[in-house]
Amino acid sequence: MKILVLAGGFSPERNVSLSSGAMVCQALRDRGHQVALMDLFFGLDGAVDGENLYSAPIPDSFKRVARAAPDLEEVKARRGGDSPSAIGPGVLETCARAEVVFLALHGTCGEDGRIQAALDLLGVPYTGSGYLGSAIAMDKDLTKRLVAGKVKTPRWETVTVTEENIQELMEKTVLPAVVKPIASGSSIGVYIAKNQAELRRALESSICQGGRTVIEEYIRGREIQVAVLGDKALPSIEIIPREGFYDYANKYQPGAAHEVCPARISREWEKAIGDAALTVFRTIGLSVYARADFIVTQDGTPYFLEINTLPGMTPTSLVPQEAAAVGMDYGKLCETIIQISMEARKEGL
Numbered sequence: 001m002k003i004l005v006l007a008g009g010f011s012p013e014r015n016v017s018l019s020s021g022a023m024v025c026q027a028l029r030d031r032g033h034q035v036a037l038m039d040l041f042f043g044l045d046g047a048v049d050g051e052n053l054y055s056a057p058i059p060d061s062f063k064r065v066a067r068a069a070p071d072l073e074e075v076k077a078r079r080g081g082d083s084p085s086a087i088g089p090g091v092l093e094t095c096a097r098a099e100v101v102f103l104a105l106h107g108t109c110g111e112d113g114r115i116q117a118a119l120d121l122l123g124v125p126y127t128g129s130g131y132l133g134s135a136i137a138m139d140k141d142l143t144k145r146l147v148a149g150k151v152k153t154p155r156w157e158t159v160t161v162t163e164e165n166i167q168e169l170m171e172k173t174v175l176p177a178v179v180k181p182i183a184s185g186s187s188i189g190v191y192i193a194k195n196q197a198e199l200r201r202a203l204e205s206s207i208c209q210g211g212r213t214v215i216e217e218y219i220r221g222r223e224i225q226v227a228v229l230g231d232k233a234l235p236s237i238e239i240i241p242r243e244g245f246y247d248y249a250n251k252y253q254p255g256a257a258h259e260v261c262p263a264r265i266s267r268e269w270e271k272a273i274g275d276a277a278l279t280v281f282r283t284i285g286l287s288v289y290a291r292a293d294f295i296v297t298q299d300g301t302p303y304f305l306e307i308n309t310l311p312g313m314t315p316t317s318l319v320p321q322e323a324a325a326v327g328m329d330y331g332k333l334c335e336t337i338i339q340i341s342m343e344a345r346k347e348g349l
């Protein structure tokens with residue numbers, strides 16, 4: 001098949017995405033497909049013709065993710081010019097000439113439904129959920145509101161933090177609490193506040209970032225995530241960071257977190273977590289694949305945190321490990337995602 005892998009993009013998670021994209025591109029080439037890797041934000045960037053990308057080597061530097069998230073102002077300056085477009089030159093034309101676009105994008109500008117809507121309008125099939133489910137899943141507040149009656153999710157409040165209300169929020173927030181941007185990913189901007197000083201720092205950072213913020217009850221328990229592929233839950237995976245919580249560095253530095261797949265939990269727990277992931281997946285209208293994050297308390301209650309519609313496919317990512325637990329290697333997983341996606345697009349999902 002002729003496959004265009006879209007990665008990068010104007011998102012704080014662009015480096016994670018380039019790592020996912022490089023891995024997906026390599027795996028699909030190894031399986032005999034004609035595959036190109038393109039950065040959504042930079043586009044053709046000087047290359048004469050999109051067809052050249054199909055034989056271009058994959059930069060090795062893409063595979064490893066640096067410890068810190070990139071500075072988007074620097075990324076913008078690197079592209080130069082003053083185009084306000086988040087879509088680089090030649091991207092849509094190159095998409096239109098592919099049989100399918102594999103979305104290896106993460107975060108805003110990729111996972112949030114907007115590129116899915118553009119590809120729908122272009123008439124090009126792409127991988128993963130459609131535009132509406134993607135947009136809902138990107139919004140942690142909306143997702144929680146939709147699923148709250150069906151699965152357990154930590155108590156939360158969604159606010160816009162300002163100089164005026166920060167004191168009131170300090171007084172009424174029960175500690176420990178988690179402070180996170182409404183539409184982030186990869187733990188960027190996520191704070192676990194155990195005391196007043198940490199809470200102040202977290203809320204002040206929300207003022208700087210702008211946008212809405214979710215203040216959530218901290219749940220003590222085991223961190224377990226589960227992927228949905230097609231209409232089934234894969235075996236769950238437990239994450240045990242060596243230090244701190246599952247933040248950006250612990251997510252992408254090899255060896256920083258111990259991952260156990262299948263998670264060593266009882267069959268009842270496994271079923272409860274898998275069922276909760278499927279309920280969320282169906283309630284917000286997702287298709288093809290996704291990965292849901294949970295904290296499971298001592299009594300086995302899974303608390304749903306969020307669901308990712310284009311989960312990571314990097315060397316340290318979790319969905320490939322869950323697929324491997326049912327005997328599906330990385331290349332086969334990529335092909336399966338494409339195959340289920342093609343069916344979903346035909347059905348208008």
Ligand SMILES: Nc1ncnc2c1ncn2[C@@H]1O[C@H](COP(=O)(O)OP(=O)(O)O)[C@@H](O)[C@H]1O
Pocket residue numbers: 154178180184185186187188190216217218219220223245246247293295305306
């Ligand atoms: N309510 C919570 N209780 C305990 N830990 C949490 C809670 N919310 C988030 N975390 C921790 O922060 C990490 C990132 O939060 P998450 O909601 O998954 O956002 P992101 O989209 O950035 O991955 C989680 O994997 C978990 O380790």
Ligand SMILES: [Mg+2]
Pocket residue numbers: 186187293306
């Ligand atoms: Mg998460």
